Each structure stands twice: as C-alpha cells, then as structure tokens.
Amino acid sequence: MKKDRIHIYEMESYKHASEEQRNSMRICKIRYFDLEGLPSKEVKEILEAFIWERGKTLALSSLATELTTYNNIRKFLIEKNITVLQNADPEKTVRILKGWMLEKGLALSSMKYRAAYDITARETPALERKLRQILKFAEVKDEREEQEKDIWELEKFEFPIRRNPIKNVKTLNFTDILQPDIREEVKRTIFLHLKYSALGTIHSEMTAVKRFSRFLNVRKPELESLQELSREDIEDYLIYLQTETTERKNYRSDLYGLKRVIEDVGNIYERRHLLQLFLNNDFPSTPRYQFKFYSDATIKRLNSHIFNMDEQIARALIVHQLLGTRISDTLTLRMDCLREKEGRYFVRIDQVKSITYEKAVSNEVGRLILKAMEYTKERYGETEYVFVKKDDPTKPYQYGMIQAQVMRMIRQKDIRDDNGELLKFGTHIFRHCYGKKLTELHIEDWMIARLLGHKTLQSVHHYRRIGNKVMADETRKTREKMDLILMDIIKGWDGYEL
Known part of the structure; x- marks a missing residue:
C-alpha cells in the first residue's frame, strides 16, 4: 500500500x-x-x-x-x-x-x-x-472565549441553552452585522439573552438587528454604535420599513426584537436614553391570523398516503394528529411519556414552548405510542425520545425532514384539497383541525384550552371562528354526554383543580 x-x-x-x-x-x-x-x-x-x-x-x-x-x-x-x-x-x-x-x-x-x-x-x-x-x-483554532468570536458554536457554552430539539441549530453568526462596534455591543447583549431566552427568540433578535444594520450601513454610515442612536434614527427606520421594504407583511415582532436588544445595550453600557427610543405606537397592530384547516375528506386522502410512508414516520404523523399537539411536542415525546392508570392511558406532553401537562388518550393511541417505542428500542436501544434520527438516535426527528418527505409525497402522488389545488402542507394545521373538532363538539373553552395545552383561553376564539357547525337543540344530549366523558378524563389529570 x-x-x-x-x-x-x-x-x-x-x-x-x-x-x-x-x-x-x-x-x-x-x-x-x-x-x-x-x-x-x-x-x-x-x-x-x-x-x-x-x-x-x-x-x-x-x-x-x-x-x-x-x-x-x-x-x-x-x-x-x-x-x-x-x-x-x-x-x-x-x-x-x-x-x-x-x-x-x-x-x-x-x-x-x-x-x-x-x-x-x-x-x-x-x-x-x-x-x-x-x-x-x-483554520488555526481560535482560542478566544466563545462569546468573543464572530461565530458562536452553541455546544461550547457550559450553561444550558433553551433550544428546540427538532431544529438542528449549531451556531450563531454575527458576521452580517456590518458595523464592528455594533457587532460587539450585540454580542454582549445576546450572550446575556442566551442564558434565559429561547433560541428561537434569539434568532428573531439577530434577524432584526441584521436588518437594522443593513439600513444603517446604507442610510446612516456615520453611525458606528447603537449607543449613538437617537429618536430621529428610529423614526427614519420606521418610515423605511413602512414605505420601502417588502420582505414581510408586518414588522411588529421584528421591531420588538430590535427594541429588546437596543434597550439592553443601554442597560449594559449605562446609556439610559436608549430605553426611551421606542414609543408604544411605533409597533404595527397585530396582523389578523388566518387559521387554516383541512376538511375531513382532505385529511382522509392525505392519510391514505401517509400510511404508505416509512412506518415510524407514519406513526409520528398519526400520533401528531390524534394528540392535537404542536409538531415540536409530538417529535419530542419521551420514552417515559406514557403511563397506565385504572385501565386508561395517560400521555405526558413536555411542550417545548410552554407548560408540561398530561392528558388521557384512547387505548388505540396508547398502543400506537407503545408500538413506536418498541420500534425505536429494537433498533437503537435505550434512547431519550420515541421518534429518533436514524444517524443520531440521541436526537429526535427533525422538523425539516418530516416537512420535506410529506411535501415530496404530496407532489409525487398529486394530493389535492377540496378545491382541486395541490395541498399546501403544514403540520400545525393538524392542531387547528383538532381544535376545530373540539369546538364542533360544543366543549367549553376552558376544556379546549386544557386539551390543547394552552395556559389561557386567549387562542380558543380562533378555533371557534373556524368551527362551522351551529349548536342546535338536538345536539344538546350529545354535548352533555361529551362533557361528562371529558370531565371524567379531566379528573385523572395530575395537578388539575376545578
């Protein structure tokens, strides 16, 4: 050789x-x-x-x-x-x-x-x-502290980072912040935020700052530091967003992210005027959110093809529909999420974005989750998650993989909605369908919120709006029966108080 x-x-x-x-x-x-x-x-x-x-x-x-x-x-x-x-x-x-x-x-x-x-x-x-x-x-290895670099490798931080396990984010890149002084100010601020904010929030802040940096680079090149900002600079930026940009329909969340960063730069560098740059009326009104959902016929057509996908991916998608959870919560179900009590299965939902809660599920759903657990254990041994990556079983399925496979299937099989349009797939629509079904059963708002894992009733009215069945006298007995069933289920939830 x-x-x-x-x-x-x-x-x-x-x-x-x-x-x-x-x-x-x-x-x-x-x-x-x-x-x-x-x-x-x-x-x-x-x-x-x-x-x-x-x-x-x-x-x-x-x-x-x-x-x-x-x-x-x-x-x-x-x-x-x-x-x-x-x-x-x-x-x-x-x-x-x-x-x-x-x-x-x-x-x-x-x-x-x-x-x-x-x-x-x-x-x-x-x-x-x-x-x-x-x-x-x-490249020669950079021996500086991670927070001093322009590209951070998140795995190198010793403190826990609140990340979404179904999204494979490994770095934070500050190189697109064009002004060196602003880049250093933002790095100090983001380092503090990283210790208590979710990684998704951090990314929103980074996107907002990078957009603002590009604006300053073209329109106000003399500004080299966020500490030099005035109210006039913010107003010029607001006008720019309103009249010239077309990247988004609404910059409300973007501006809130920018505000958080600028105000914390003010706190870190003791520039109190930065805390007064934004006014309440600077932020656009919340855009009306259009809840979308599939008809039962469309769901049936889609599922007929989902059943022919890889068996474990199919289980994940069916469990997702039956639980009514966010996709991040379905894909991060733990191996110890299921328990049996008095002949009934209960599943624990560790919500990535919110509270952990537990709810009862049918025997069929319980057995489906058990089957998924057996599949994973047989192939990968002891794992944390039920649905795991083939090349790295320490991590759950990634959302991008699920999305890409379903979209490819929709196009290959030419799956269309009730209007004949090619299906536009989004896993969160299954949650909308679940919520809509609950409203059609005329269940009380507080119970719908509980079944969906919401802390408050704030979002329930969206599901009410898309529910298209009107309550009638002949449905009253059915509603009362469903209420009794769900009340019986509620009593089995840990920590629930009426």
Whole structure:
C-alpha cells in the first residue's frame, strides 16, 4: 500500500458499516484518495487529516461523491500551485478555483429543482462547497472565549441553552452585522439573552438587528454604535420599513426584537436614553391570523398516503394528529411519556414552548405510542425520545425532514384539497383541525384550552371562528354526554383543580 493513498476500506465508516451497507456501496472498496503530487507538505498534511476525519462520520453512500469531488480539488491545487491552505483568504482562494473551473468548462452554478417545495433554486457547485469545507478545517483554532468570536458554536457554552430539539441549530453568526462596534455591543447583549431566552427568540433578535444594520450601513454610515442612536434614527427606520421594504407583511415582532436588544445595550453600557427610543405606537397592530384547516375528506386522502410512508414516520404523523399537539411536542415525546392508570392511558406532553401537562388518550393511541417505542428500542436501544434520527438516535426527528418527505409525497402522488389545488402542507394545521373538532363538539373553552395545552383561553376564539357547525337543540344530549366523558378524563389529570 502506497503512503500517498487512503483506501476506502481503511476508513472507519467502512470498517463499522454493516454487510448490507457495504453491499449497497456505489463505489469499489479498493478505490482510494490520492495524495501524490500535492504542491506542498502543508497542503498534503491538511488534506490527509481532512480525509481521515471525514472517514469517521461519512456514510458509505456518500463516498462516491466525496471521492469524485476530492479528485477535482486535488487537480485544482496542483495545477494552480496552491501551497498554503491554513488561514488562507477563503474568498481569494475560491475566486482562483472559479477561474480554474471556467478554464475546464465546469459550471460555476446550477439550478436545482426542489420537489418538496416546487421551486427551482440556484445551487453552489460541489467543488466550491468542498473547498470552503477544507479551508474551514485548515483554520488555526481560535482560542478566544466563545462569546468573543464572530461565530458562536452553541455546544461550547457550559450553561444550558433553551433550544428546540427538532431544529438542528449549531451556531450563531454575527458576521452580517456590518458595523464592528455594533457587532460587539450585540454580542454582549445576546450572550446575556442566551442564558434565559429561547433560541428561537434569539434568532428573531439577530434577524432584526441584521436588518437594522443593513439600513444603517446604507442610510446612516456615520453611525458606528447603537449607543449613538437617537429618536430621529428610529423614526427614519420606521418610515423605511413602512414605505420601502417588502420582505414581510408586518414588522411588529421584528421591531420588538430590535427594541429588546437596543434597550439592553443601554442597560449594559449605562446609556439610559436608549430605553426611551421606542414609543408604544411605533409597533404595527397585530396582523389578523388566518387559521387554516383541512376538511375531513382532505385529511382522509392525505392519510391514505401517509400510511404508505416509512412506518415510524407514519406513526409520528398519526400520533401528531390524534394528540392535537404542536409538531415540536409530538417529535419530542419521551420514552417515559406514557403511563397506565385504572385501565386508561395517560400521555405526558413536555411542550417545548410552554407548560408540561398530561392528558388521557384512547387505548388505540396508547398502543400506537407503545408500538413506536418498541420500534425505536429494537433498533437503537435505550434512547431519550420515541421518534429518533436514524444517524443520531440521541436526537429526535427533525422538523425539516418530516416537512420535506410529506411535501415530496404530496407532489409525487398529486394530493389535492377540496378545491382541486395541490395541498399546501403544514403540520400545525393538524392542531387547528383538532381544535376545530373540539369546538364542533360544543366543549367549553376552558376544556379546549386544557386539551390543547394552552395556559389561557386567549387562542380558543380562533378555533371557534373556524368551527362551522351551529349548536342546535338536538345536539344538546350529545354535548352533555361529551362533557361528562371529558370531565371524567379531566379528573385523572395530575395537578388539575376545578
């Protein structure tokens, strides 16, 4: 075996793969990554380390693509005599790569159709993505405290972060805040917020600040610090949002995020005037929320295809419908979420966004959850969640995966709504359907709120609005019977007080 070759069969991903995975490989195991002829010792050492690192986690099914891309990168490095990768200027190196690609007749970009969303989008070529990956790997490790960097790796913070487990967010990126002083002010503020705010809230604040930064960069380049802001600057920004931007229909939540950041910058740097920049009437009124739902016929058509999906994904989607929970709460059901008491199943809902509560479910739902638990335990052993990622069972199913698979199925099977329009799928609509059904059964508002896991009655009127069945005298007996059933269920909930 030559020293300048790393064979596929030497890589950890191959050694630890099952026989079935090896047999399904799209590449011969004796193929190798060639290190011969690289233009410098440094480049060779970096690429060798990069390949071995990739070999630890790369799926066998991806090796063919990886090898082809690597071979082209190797040719580029040799022909353009790139002798330095460590801490190289990434944009300059990528520009050299693009020039080489033009010489070789390789496309600088391509348009890719994304069936799940029925859109065609520009795609960065694999060669550019791979070179950026190598350059990132070659960077000298930054030994500064994480909060001092411009890109934070969330796993490196020692305190717990309130994140949504079904969304795979690993970093916070401050590089798009264009003014260096503002970037540092925001980093200090976000670091404090990260300790007590949900990660989703942090992202909203970051989006708001980045938009404001772009505005300042174009309209007020002399402003280099949030501490210099005046009421006039805020009014100019409000006018800009109202008259020139088209990114959103309503900037209410965006402005509240910006306000939180600016006011906390004022608290940190003792600039009290920053706490007075926003007035109550600066914020647009809350947009009227249009609750959408599916008809029973549409649900039936959709479910007939869901039943033919991967069995565990199908279980997750059916359980989701039957529980009426948010998708984040369904996908984060724990292995200890189910208990049996007096012949009845109770499921504990650990809401990501709100309270933890418990509610009774039918025997059928209980058995379905048990079946999902058995499936996971049989394949992955002891896990925290019922529905887990195949490549990382420590994490639950990711929302993006569920969404993409269902959207792809809708387009492939041409599933349409009652108006003949291609179905626009959103998992939260199942929750709307669940709430609507409760209103059609004429259940009291407080009980609907409890069944949906709401702290208050505030949202119940939305479900009332979309319920289209009118109460009649002949339904009274049915309603009273349902009330008795649900009251009996309520009595079994831990911590409930009438």
